[in-house]
Amino acid sequence: MSALTLPPPGLLTDGRLSKDPGRVPGYVPGPTGLSRHLVQADPQDHTRLRTLVNAAFVPRRIAQLEPFITDTANQLLDRVEQHTHVDVIDAFAAPLTFRMICAVLGVPGELDNTATRDTLMATIAPAPDLNPARVEGDPHALLDTLIADKRAGGERSGVDLLGALVQASDDSGAMSEEELRWV
Template identity: 55%
Template sequence: MVDVLLAGPPAELLARRTDDPYPYFRWLRRHAPVFAERKGQGRTIWSVSRYDDVRLLLTDKRLSKNPDLYPGYKPGPAGLNKHLVHADPPEHTRLRRLVNNAFVPRRIAALEPFVAQTAGRLLDQVDPDDGLDLINDFAMPLTFTLICTILGVPEHLNTPAMRTMLANTVVPASGHRTDDELRTFLTVLVADKRDHPAGELDLLGALVGAGDSLTEEELISTAYLLLLVGHDTTVNLIGNGMLALLRHPDQLRALRDDPALIRTGLDELLRYDSPVRDATFRAAAEPILLHDQLIQTGDIVSLLIGSANRDETRFADPDVLDLRRDPNEHLAFGRGPHFCIGAALSKIEGAVAIRMLLERLGDLRLAVPADELRWRPSRVMRGLESLPVVRR
């Protein structure tokens, strides 16, 4: 809970910033572009909301990804944090180079037919006349299957207990995470990779095959990172994107009439309702003065991706969904050294999923009023709990 708000926005905007953060973001851009929240134990979190500031700070070396800079801050499960998201150069440079080698374009491109095949099987099992949940009946099982492929989960480890555990990891039930079980599973999985060559689509196997370049903890932590990257952002991209289209039927018709519009359209969906609301943890490694506000060493800085992508000084009519918007320099996947490692994979999966939904299910509509949809509580991610639809 926030203890003290400095120059805070109206209470009604704060109350709705999970369901609809964009009026809150607009207020921040206009009145408090560098906004401080005092949290428990004396922590300060600064929210930066304007496009130019967010874009600049995403590459600013004065901001660190090293969680040791702020004692007491826990960015993730113990023993699973030795990956590139929580590292600065030169450590980050080394880890990024190794992971990039696994994410070569050839391997990512090879996943596209698999995505289409998996999406097709899922759509074969639904009847849109009876209604379906685009999150739980489609987006989540689609990305979960892809996760298992990326991790190269062998058949003897692909058990119901494993699937339940991984599902609770990427979308915790009642906040419950089975961290010890997850570490054990990933340790066994990495050991199995050492005994069996990686397949064409096996990104984790390719990392294990790199030899001694990664420590055991780095390998297990990177497997955990792939688990999250391969799921949350893509589920949110599909869900947020489809909701935006359903609420803008003219744009949905345009995309259905011209499937090639997905080229610019997917970037617009990423901009309009970004699957990552705030950039991941950064802390000030030295004092930073921005808009007359002094960010102290050790303060946490939250770069509001969702706000930057609706900045009226950068995007004409930013609250309008325009699938033909071009150029579109959104920041949905970040920028600079920490640009999302899974961006290309997420875009392939999102484009294939949305295209097939429109092709296979016909003319859909929301099965409930839009204001009854529930959003998952998260400061970093923005995604729906469910998205019930039915054919018109």
């Protein structure tokens, strides 16, 4: 096994380098205004946003998800045990991952469907062969509805990542409306 070689420290802070995917040849942007994400932000914005997001990943919050994760995994396993051949990614790993991301973000369980998955995936990992007709929902509308629900004290408001970010944004102005959509 080869050792991991890290770039020189100066390279990590070199302003000539960027995580902006728009500078990558062949990059396919997602829907307008939703092409940026925390992992694609350069320092100062990345540092500020990461600090806000990290608050959602304290051990206490993660521990609160444990029963949900266990129940979800068991339900998925119950479904696959009835089959002789199973695509583990499609039948277990992908749905479990999607449900965990939704739980952390605060997306209500009733939105766990193909349309929501396709809409959110179009914002996360746009692909050149993505058929726009498959994306039934408007990502802006979906995220704006979730943000409005958090502001109105809706389901789990403030307990999940999106609720915590909305609260931080409203309390301190630490995030813009656009940043709430792409964190």
